[in-house]
Amino acid sequence: MYINRLIEKSLRDAVAKKKSVLLLGPRQTGKTTLLQRLSPARLLNLANPDQRQRYEKRPAVLIDEIHDLEAESGLPAGKAGVPPLVVIDEVQKVPALMDALQVLIDEKKAIFILTGSSARKLRRGSHINLLPGRVLAYRLDPFRREEYAKGSLQDQLLYGALPVVVLDPTPEAREQALRSYVTTYLEEEVRAEALVRNLSPFGRFLELAASESGGLINLRKPSQEIGVSHVTIGSYFQILEDCLIVERIDPLTRSATRKKLTRGSKYLFFDLGVRRLAAQEGRRLPLESWGRLLEQWVGLELLRSMRQGPGHLRFWRDATGPEVDWVIEQEGRLIPIEVKWTETPTQQDARHLQTFLAEYPEAEKGIVVCRTPHAMQLAPRIRAIPWQDLPKIKLS
Structure with a gap:
């Protein structure tokens, strides 16, 4: 059973404006389930060891993959002139990806929603680009009373x-x-x-x-x-x-x-x-x-x-x-x-x-x-x- 989240409207509005998003929140608060409702063209889960190791070895491979995704769409900027939506789950697992993401966002090659359950590496690691001014930051918490009112x-x-x-x-x-x-x-x-x-x-x-x-x-x-x-x-x-x-x-x-x-x-x-x-x-x-x-x-x-x-x-x-x-x-x-x-x-x-x-x-x-x-x-x-x-x- 899916419970509607109040933040979903803000995320949809950001995507409609071609803005990329950093969605932070503790583990198991429903980030992945929520973002699947936005029908991304690509969803990468860096909690998966195989996917994580591939990007750890060569972070720039993400640039090649997004260029290929753009080519698959048949249009220079995605379907109907809108860049494809790409979700990267647990982005803090490979902080070196942030430089590649900066390039792709600057080139408007895709709209990204990046999720993370730990801000430590993103905020405190050396040489990590926090994409200042390039992404909108949101937080997904456990259910609010307005979202799920059942139970004593x-x-x-x-x-x-x-x-x-x-x-x-x-x-x-x-x-x-x-x-x-x-x-x-x-x-x-x-x-x-x-x-x-x-x-x-x-x-x-x-x-x-x-x-x-x-x-x-x-x-x-x-x-x-x-x-x-x-x-x-x-x-x-x-x-x-x-x-x-x-x-x-x-x-x-x-x-x-x-x-x-x-x-x-x-x-x-x-x-x-x-x-x-x-x-x-x-x-x-x-x-x-x-x-x-x-x-x-x-x-x-x-x-x-x-x-x-x-x-x-x-x-x-x-x-x-x-x-x-x-x-x-x-x-x-x-x-x-x-x-x-x-x-x-x-x-x-x-x-x-x-x-x-x-x-x-x-x-x-x-x-x-x-x-x-x-x-x-x-x-x-x-x-x-x-x-x-x-x-x-x-x-x-």
């Missing part, structure tokens, strides 16, 4: 939103799919790219990082528990970020009155099901865990909805006072958002939002996301909404 809240917090997981009908099959993902795609991806020489401390770090997802990035605690340096822990966090496993969220730090606002970033695992298995947690979670998971779910939904927009997701925290879980910052305006596990929110749940609204005139309203069955007014300019209504949040 608890299911979404336990199993996440990877297509290969949520489309499986039984809890046991979902659990096995997540376990396979953690061992195959997290541990082996790191090993295959030679990112870590000694996997044992990294494996322990991965478990700790998953357990602390949603919190501030802390180098000291895992350094002490694992017995490696702060520098090593920092490099581990960078690996997770570059491999699209975690996302960094920076705080809102400007204030006319407060001097002790947190300046450190916090992070989220890209998928709550992967997070749980990486943390080696079962399906029976203590009551206090659900609120933290709902907060992370809200953060992930907000991040995904803001991918292509001008805004940023922040959080707000005074080391000695109030804090707000999430703050949408967009076009000079702010929306503070608190997340509560309660089904019966009260004005007490809005107290930090009231403080925020009083201190930031560019914030016109605040929102409490919780399990209430109906939206309700908690205080002037502050409403509680059901978690299902999160996609409806707008600045206006």
